[in-house]
Amino acid sequence: MTGRQIAITLALVVAAVILQTTVFGDGRIQPFGSAPNIVTLVVIATVRYLDPEPGILIGFTAGLLLDLLGGSPLGLWAMSLTVVAFVTLRVRRRADEGWPIVAIGIFGLTLLGQVLFAVGGTLFGQRTLNNPSVVQTMILPSLYNTLLAALVLPGVTKLMGVGPVVRNWAK
């Protein structure tokens, strides 16, 4: 891991937060009422290449930025994305096993972040689980992220200056 990778990761996180709060924010591009969670996707994509401590800190920072620029209490997205970053670090070796595993991983990790945010929001009186469309609100961003991963993951891999993951069967 290099300083360049950290700088690229921070730039990507800031860009993702700005996109999330403008283009993919509530009321703009939201097919079927939900948008991809770009910030979560960028955290998952970048943390794969970072050491554990910076990786966890990136998750926390991205979440805190979302909290600061959103309507939720401070700390909710920070907590969710810290967990997402931590779990990503624990399972990142499984990415070598091919695209189906990566797709399942992206879906599961995004869903984990959404569920943690919804549960945390409810614990802190935000009534997020009272939302009748809560399942749709959690599942759709996970699906969109899985689809977008096909574009974002190779791009991040290139930007981070590491080669594409070599599949076991191709070695």
Added chain:
Amino acid sequence: MQSFRRFDRSTTLFVGLLVVSFLLATFDVRSQGEGVGNVMRDGAQSLFSPLQDFAVAVTRPLVGFVDGVSNIAGLRDENERLQERVIELEALVGDAEQLERRVEELERSLGLDPPDDLAAVSARITALGNSAFDQVRFIDKGSEAGIVKGQAVIDENGLVGRIDFVSNDSARVRLITDPQSGVGVRDVATNETGWVEGQGLDFPQLKMFNAVEEVTAGDRLFTAGGRYPPGILVGTVRSTAESEAGFALITDVVPAIELSRLDYVKVIVGWSPLDADVDDTGTVTTTTEPPSGPAEVEGQ
């Protein structure tokens, strides 16, 4: 051994950051968005506003294109819906004039004239909530323009929401569709009062606890005073409903505003809940004092 130590360090950091997040959320909720959280939000808003403006400007054509495509996809459904609506309206047209007179009479008797004379500040939407959980909008005017927490936000169609966070040059609007939002309303057709509660992505719900008459699809609901100035259109009743003994009347409401098309809004700065006087008959009247401060105020 080294990897064990590393695992240990990262786990400790992870647990530490979870504790920090939990404490931040606790303090932020307890302080109701004031204090350190307010300062941090203020700083972040100031820092990111120019970048967000730039992103909105650059991506406007893309958003417009996607909007247009999704409109085409929904055109057929919309056409069928409109045809059904025309049939309904044709059936209603005979009673329309009579109903209109009745509404005007009720509005006069209740002091529910739309608040055209209230001082307001125009603002532009600069950013949105970051997920479907977040039914908020950010505007480009803040305390420097006389905006304070709690003020009502409207557009040309009706009630948008209310201000729930203010910095110097921006503010956050919590929309009426947010599950944390509640608006006291009056059905002008029946004079019954109730409560419209946000449901996130779903239609807001109207709840009436002591309704005697039924509410009919198409009934217009106006703010009844309290937290919001009276007489602002909130929405229309989506489906007819009546209360059953011992149960509240609950039905869906179609908001008057089009949330996906909000671009400019007005913040009513010339009214606060303290301005409302309720006389013995329950009629709400308002005063329209202009705000103090250097705000560029309209509507006076």
